Amino acid sequence: MPAATAHISCTSLSFRHPGGGEVFTGLDLSVGPGRTGLIGLNGCGKSTLLRLIAGELAPSAGTVRIRGELGHLPQTAVLDTALRVDQVLGIADRRAALDAVESGDVRAEHFAVIGDDWGVEERSLAALDGLGLGHIGLDRTVGEMSGGECVLLRLAALLLRRPGVLLLDEPTNDLDAYARRRLYDAVDAWSGVLLVVSHDRELLERVDRIADLRDGSVTWYGGNLSAYQEALAVEQEAARRMVRVAESDVQRQKRELSAAHVTLARRRRYGQKMWDTRREPKVVMGQRKRAAQVSAGKHRILHTERLAAAEQRLEEAEAAVRVDEEIRIELPGTRVHPGSEVLLLRDPAPPYGPPLRGGLTVRGPERIALTGRNGAGKTALLRTIAGELTPLSGEVRTSVATGFLPQRLDVLDDDASVARNVARSAPDRTENAVRARLARFLFKGAAADRPASALSGGERFRATLAMLLLADPAPRLLLLDEPTNSLDLASVRRLTEALAAYEGALIVASHDVPFLESIGITRRLRLDGGLRDTGPGAVREGR
Incomplete structure (x- = not known):
């Protein structure tokens, strides 16, 4: 399928982690050709969304539709160290068939395996060389390669398949500067649908658009990371300005409501005085009293409704301002003497x-x-x-x-909760002390009781760091x-x-x-x- 027609479509997508909370409810997403950077706070569901798109997880509701072949480079996939490079690339059977034919074995099954791909070795070596792996060859085992080389090898395997849709989850995590440049080149040359989750600023400067995943929905921004940050700054300044306007309106409505109460109190005192002095007939005074009570009620309701509307506008304006919680890391006071x-x-x-x-x-x-x-x-x-x-x-x-x-x-026990994992490293600390420290790492209340297996990459880092520092x-x-x-x-x-x-x-x-x-x-x-x-x-x- 041509790259120009490749597409990702998610409709009313919902997902809940087993033993965890709701991640998405009714998420809609449409991604066409080009390079899209998917960003968001740790734990917002970026990796989960990629796994749902890749079919590795099943949504609790909604649908995912992919037009074109899909390739997925996950964040934490580990290769079997005994595998050879050609096995990871998926060409081992064709290499074996080529070797058999070149040795004079002309059985039909070898030609069926090769098909039209007589240059598979050359293509594979070219793909490896394009990612800076030309030196490893096709016969080396994964166990002989570094973590960064394994990341690039998995990417080379995907590129050899030429998928129309490519999902990358934190692809630069284990790469040195040279390997990163090779990956950047591959991203620059991509012509199909590319959806990349990353915190790598230089990689995000190379995308065509930013998809900001927040509170279970996606907001789109045209351009790269710098353009997104500029647009977000303008958006947030406008939101803060709206908050100031709404706060001013609330104060004005409170003053008007207070003034209305004072005015109505004066009218009641005047009406009572007129009643006490009997200056007018009793029937007339009764009619005036009833009319005044109706008018006062309407006046009070009007100002109360205006105040409620102003407070609602303030609440909506405040919701548009981002106030993201951040981890509060307090490293222990462990001073080391300069000479020791x-x-x-x-x-x-x-x-x-x-x-x-x-x-x-x-x-x-x-x-x-x-x-x-x-x-x-x-x-x-x-x-x-x-x-x-x-x-x-x-x-x-x-x-x-x-x-x-x-x-x-x-180092985390996936079957244990976050709190239990952290408590293992500090058996003498009370449960309250452990949970107080975890709250600084944004694991509050029920979040501290989630199993480690349900944590995102960023959440797993926070839990591991808390365990280390406690x-x-x-x-x-x-x-x-x-x-x-x-x-x-x-x-x-x-x-x-x-x-x-x-x-x-x-x-x-x-x-x-x-x-x-x-x-x-x-x-x-x-x-x-x-x-x-x-x-x-x-x-x-x-x-």
Whole structure:
């Protein structure tokens, strides 16, 4: 089907998580050709919507219709490490048939498998090369590749199918700067329907339109992220102006209602005086009293209705102003003395990934950016420092309590509630203390009782971070592996503010250069076959 006719249509879509709350009720969405960025606060249902469109979840009501072949790159899909590259690309059977024919086996079934796709290997290698994976070949296994390379491999498999509709969920999360540029190029060249969920500002600057998912409905904005933010700023300023006008009207109506009460009270006193002095016949005075009571009632009702209408307009105006709750991260007071040793590394060789030649000593509250290409061994080194992996050789020694926030956020028990997960790390804290801390991470009331399996990527990050920061003893060395993955922009800002106030030592592996530069990095450690301390200065990733 031509890309120009591909289309996504969702009508009256509703969905409820098992054991969770309602996500959508009667959602309508129509997405045509072009690049669409789907944004919204963590937990608003972006990934759920993509899974509904992809057919991985069944809606509780409503319909999803797709015109054209669909490809979906999920946020958390994990490939079997034993798979070869050609199996992930879906071409292993055609390669085997080609090899058989070239070896002289001319049975009909081989030709049936090949069809007209005699150049499948060349096409596949070209697709890999276009995403910067030309060096991996078709016979390497997934277990030999980094997380970022696996993301690009899954994307290459989708591009080989040439679907008319492509769904991408946080595709740049695990990619280094070079790999991101390759993905950006693929997005720029896309001609069909592309619906991408991302918090990557540079990726969102490349879309044609923004779909803002909020409170179970979508609002459309033309242009890229910058155009959306400008339009939203204008919209919100107008909304705040309407609130000020409505507030003024409410105050005016209250004053008029108060004045009406005073006027009516004066009339009642005057009428009572006339009745007491008997200046007019009793029948006439009775008629005037009844007329005055009717008039007073109408007057009171009129002003009361005007006040109610003004208050309704104020409520509607306030509803148009966005007041988004943000996480309030309070890192423990764990000051590290500037001269004390926190970490010592000497030629560490994690059990997977390349051995790392060289040494590093961390003293005091240093802030170290751990950088390097995908596959350089950043995650393996952090897991070794955290004590999750035992080095094959070399020395890894920590001298303080250590907290590790893993990239995959796989430390939560999916069958347990958020509150129970957090309580596991702090068994001596009361349930009220745990829930008070969770409220700062926007898990309030029943939200803290949701199972971890029902959490979105951003919610899972918040729960994992809460569990880390409530731990006893509190960490004086924080190890963060791609901490901004899956976070909305407001949460990234709050995390930045919290880390700025942290008094312990910090090692952060991240490809998010603006984030690294915002948290006061004092040293840079680049992995390129060894531990290369590149000293202070701006954080940049090379090719």
